[in-house]
Amino acid sequence: MFVLAPGTTSRILRAVTHVSILCVLPLGIGACERRSNLLASSTSPETVLHAEWISPIQQFRPGPTTLHFRLKQTSGVALRGAKVVVEGNMTHPGMVPVYATAVETEPGRYIAKTELTMAGEWVFFLEATTPEGKLLNGSLNSTVAP
């Protein structure tokens, strides 16, 4: 009968575990790459809000600030009469976000008053509810100078 030397089973199992652990890493990376792609395409084109700055963003400084931006739907048509909520986040985690409700000043043009708490990189998430009740999402980036 075939008999393994003492400790052989343990060594084999240990080797299998080490190899398995090492295999988990690339599998995880692969899975996450796929997931990232999914995330990128998870927002359907109809719900994408196209936003662009009107404000001269290079002049942003910490303190009370008025954000001016233009919003368009995917079709390129200006977004009119929407209720727009702005959430400003610094790209560094752990910084308190700022919130504001934007007001339409001209068709497709909105302003939101907020307070930029710190210099650095900011991302403003825009959530617009159209008069028909459709929810659109977009974002704007800016760097606030010290």
Add this chain to the structure above:
Amino acid sequence: MSVMAAGRFLKPLLFLLAIALIIHGLFGPQFAPKNLTTLFVWIHYRGLLVISILVFANLLCAGCPFVFARDLGRRFFTPRRLWPMKLRNKWIAIALFVLALFAYERFQLWGSPFYTALLILGFFIVILAIDLTFKGATFCKYICPVGQFNFLSSMLSPFEVKAKSAATCGSCKTYDCLKGNLQQRGCELKLFIPKKTGNFDCTFCMDCKRACPHDNVELAFTLPGRQLADDLSRSGLGRLWQRRDFTCLIIAFTFGGLLNAFAMVTPAHQFQKMIITNFIDTGSSLPLVILFLVFLLVAPLLLFAPTSWIARHTGRTQSMFHVMQIQRFLPALIPIGFGIWAAHYSFHFLTGALTFLPILWSSVLKFPAAPNVWAAIPMGVPITIVTPIQISLLLLACMVSVVIAHEIALQINPRRSRWLALPWQTVVILITAFAAWVFTLPMDMRGTFIGG
């Protein structure tokens, strides 16, 4: 709740949290402020780490999730090898500590949930690979960069694991606290309780207490920082100040803390931008390499060489070699080093302590966004209050460092102790002044924009 109970409760809890953070980091939203992995690891974990060390002890090593995974692994695999003698020092850990600091800046780890999750996963993989092969707490003692940070910092903790009665230890013949017994393992970091001094290398796992048949191990109050001036040979370590690896660890710890804080403010960005604009292409690591060399090599050299030379003359210790004097006085930098880390981490933790609530609400629990509610809730302490806290921490740390420097000088030359300590106290004050300048500068937060 005792530390034993805390450790037993914390380990599985933090293990589950670590698994959850890996999943959220890999599969959750990839915008750092909206991801629990980046938030908990870089803001809350580090904040709670310094607070627990300051008010209690090395609690996060006691509840380490990686050790929990290792212990699970050891139920199936018994390690048989011993860690090579040549590697029984802190050099690998120091290299990993500096590498971690560099990677943090270079790859903006705070801004990447994915890489942060991989980092946690990496810790699990490495501890399992090392500690299922080698006996004892090899990973904790010789590899773990976070552990070394905790070991150094906990030298300032107000609690210490020690023997209740030296006489009871004197009559002990079994040394279960070190060797363990059939029911309970002993100290895996090779700290023998009767000869253990201070908290360095102690994970507060309390294995020694569980193993002691005489119930002679306790968690006792100690004067924070007192152990830094000791010139005693420590169990499992020897005389700490005589060890070059310990000296380099202190330099990496103190000046790394300074660098890590400096990297958050505008002058650091301007310096890097200036190098990129004038000399090299965007994307190169050179500006960061230069910054690291300046902080971890040039600055210590420029500070310590003349200080040691002056102190030799003012303290009349001409017989003491320069390097020896530097090594002897460097433990005095640990309090200010810790003060810098504590001031930095407490800023992030205090200003954003509750910022995880909207993420839990919307991203994890999938409840509808409630911006009006979040706008009404204060999610952290205002910066106007946090900055004085930071400066107070720095000043307190500076005072402790100054006292420790004097304690060390007293041991070297009691007659000229004041004059011997003075140059080293000046170094402490210079470091404090630089740190205070950094912390009073407006922060210039960077991260990674979505889509690069």
